[in-house]
Amino acid sequence: MTTPTIELKPSAHPLAAAEREAILTSPGFGRSFTDHMVTIKWTEGRGWHDGQLVPYAPIPLDPATNVLHYAQEIFEGLKAYRQPDGTVATFRPEQNALRFQRSAHRLGMPELPVETFLEACDALIAQDIDWVPAHGGEESLYLRPFMIGTEVGLGVKPSNEYLFLVIASPAGAYFPGGVKPVSIWVSEERVRAVPGGMGDAKTGGNYAASLLAQAEAAARGCDQVCYLDAVEHEWVEELGGMNLFFVYGNKIVTPTLTGSILEGVTRDSLLAVARDLGYEAEEGRISLDQWQRDTENGTLTEVFACGTAAVITPVGTVKRSGAEWRQSDGEPGEVTLRLREALLDIQRGKSEDRHGWMHRIG
């Protein structure tokens, strides 16, 4: 099957520069979208075809389209950063392409070739390059590749046709007023993902499963939910959309991938960056009771969450049924901040890319 080349059909009326600049002064997250999007079709027998870069626009769907009923949907999230020399680079996009293939496999969808995934992202960034914020701060252009089942009909089976898209949205600094710890509600009742389920696939269904617990956390005054394993309700897994790290002095530990934890690119990168900085970094099992006990006895010095959107977020207050505690006095920890700066410096091109993680556009 041939790899599609993307046909460029740019907009005759992109947003005026002054309006774009106004958005870029305070973009927030996922609120505004660039002038264009990429679409590629897949149909049974024909494979991937009809790759196009077109003006950003609604996509008409028949009311009986597969994705609207049976949720055959997967997505990715990655960022493009302006480099000191004015060029633009994405961070480890081939890791997102490979995870997109694993997610597709899990949901019975066709796998997009890695080169096509990269070509689609690069084409959109190149076209909308003026939407990539200036070098210096934490601002970036967030890319959202995704794929939906587009067969029309209510029969339950994998769709026989799919649409892959990439859209892009300028993203501001996650903490505009300085890094601020989040509060966590640990759900000992609701679970995000189960063994043999699709917790290690990046699919909207996992997010749908998390929204009620998220609302319950908000009602308890917490920002995020931490999920435990679905069998023993004891082992810490992750937040709704971020992986977790536990700092024991000079050692950082993140829960071992069990199949119900999403394998974050940030998680993997931090294991390497931590070792580069001389910390010990490992995967392991951490129970909720151990989390509480080790905080109380002072051996667990910091906890943080990580993912593409926020890079690293310190954890402040933690609440579980009948107990509550604070990590590092509710302040961002020293190791947390050091790892955050080190990773951001690689992404922004401020420090040497010793692992070859940055992918230059053009």
Ligand SMILES: *Cc1c(COP(=O)(O)O)cnc(C)c1O
């Ligand atoms: C995307 C995601 C993460 C973070 O992955 P990154 O590749 O680091 O952005 C963590 N957990 C879940 C459930 C996710 O969907």
